[in-house]
Amino acid sequence: MSPLPEDRDPSIAVTRPRPGHADLTGALKYDHADVRNVLERSSARETAVRVAVGAVARQVLAEFGIRVGGYVSGIGGVSVPIPLQPLDDLWLAAAGSELFCCDLSFDEPMKKAIDAAKLSGDTLGGVIEVQVTGCPPGLGSYTHWDRKLDARLAMALMSIQAIKGVEVGMGFGVAGLPGSRVHDEIFHDAARMKDGAVTAYFRQTNNAGGIEGGMTNGEPITVRAAMKPIPTLYRPLRSVDMSTHEPFEAAVERSDTCAVPAALVVGEAVVAIEILTAFLEKFGGDSLIEIRRNFLGYCQQIRHA
Numbered sequence: 001m002s003p004l005p006e007d008r009d010p011s012i013a014v015t016r017p018r019p020g021h022a023d024l025t026g027a028l029k030y031d032h033a034d035v036r037n038v039l040e041r042s043s044a045r046e047t048a049v050r051v052a053v054g055a056v057a058r059q060v061l062a063e064f065g066i067r068v069g070g071y072v073s074g075i076g077g078v079s080v081p082i083p084l085q086p087l088d089d090l091w092l093a094a095a096g097s098e099l100f101c102c103d104l105s106f107d108e109p110m111k112k113a114i115d116a117a118k119l120s121g122d123t124l125g126g127v128i129e130v131q132v133t134g135c136p137p138g139l140g141s142y143t144h145w146d147r148k149l150d151a152r153l154a155m156a157l158m159s160i161q162a163i164k165g166v167e168v169g170m171g172f173g174v175a176g177l178p179g180s181r182v183h184d185e186i187f188h189d190a191a192r193m194k195d196g197a198v199t200a201y202f203r204q205t206n207n208a209g210g211i212e213g214g215m216t217n218g219e220p221i222t223v224r225a226a227m228k229p230i231p232t233l234y235r236p237l238r239s240v241d242m243s244t245h246e247p248f249e250a251a252v253e254r255s256d257t258c259a260v261p262a263a264l265v266v267g268e269a270v271v272a273i274e275i276l277t278a279f280l281e282k283f284g285g286d287s288l289i290e291i292r293r294n295f296l297g298y299c300q301q302i303r304h305a
């Protein structure tokens with residue numbers, strides 16, 4: 001990967017691109033003879049810095065009672081049925097699970113699936129779920145297409161390597177149900193304000209995943225993302241050597257069998273960054289004191305709406 005041509009050793013160049021990776025197209029796009037130039041830059045190691053930024057974002061959000069959490073709900077074919085417990089219980093269970101799974105009884109079957117995949121030189125994907133509680137209604141936008149919060153969360157999650165699908169709330173489930181079973185009816189209870197709620201409006205269901213019209217509606221935000229199986233296989237898939245055009249097995253780089261729990265850490269971070277960005281668009285200031293004043297002013301505004 002040296003920038004100096006005289007330092008480059010063609011005998012150690014990677015020339016057999018891995019299916020499912022950026023290898024082949026990246027090499028074509030930038031005219032690289034060594035696929036290593038692509039694979040090092042496309043690696044999910046890039047997300048380390050996003051996780052670091054996410055940790056700061058979470059701290060700022062916590063100042064305003066906004067919490068971000070999540071869990072793994074599926075690995076390979078092993079899936080936890082839709083968990084119905086309160087989010088705090090699910091987050092607690094995930095914190096006690098080696099795989100960040102929200103139901104400890106699924107830890108062992110998931111681990112067995114990972115071990116079996118590893119033994120056969122294969123890889124596994126899965127599903128991560130991230131939630132945000134405590135958001136006031138009105139983050140995001142219903143007028144600016146590029147400020148719609150559901151779109152931004154989808155972008156943030158899809159930008160994580162190997163994430164291939166994102167659902168907000170009920171997600172794809174909405175397509176097969178009538179509106180009467182999808183939309184969350186609106187209720188009002190002034191007594192909620194005494195318990196610290198920002199608004200007296202509430203829902204008994206949350207199929208929208210806390211976002212309507214591109215804005216938070218005050219209910220918890222719930223998003224789900226599907227991660228594909230890792231593309232580096234120790235029993236490699238068929239590929240072509242880019243220097244000879246002969247068929248070969250793809251190159252093998254040091255690689256994991258399953259990175260779904262790690263993807264959850266990244267998922268929570270990117271969601272935290274996106275929520276804080278939207279929060280600061282609405283309440284931003286040059287100090288926490290100023291931001292808090294803006295936030296409390298808005299809370300006052302919607303208090304009796």
Ligand SMILES: Cc1cc2nc3c(=O)[nH]c(=O)nc-3n(C[C@H](O)[C@H](O)[C@H](O)COP(=O)(O)O)c2cc1C
Pocket residue numbers: 020021022042043044160161162163228230231232254255256259262263266
């Ligand atoms: C946390 C995390 C860890 C990953 N680890 C690996 C790995 O060890 N080996 C690998 O081949 N891909 C790994 N990936 C996936 C690849 O980076 C990804 O599939 C590749 O860059 C191609 O991008 P795409 O799948 O989004 O199209 C990982 C992804 C994430 C989010």
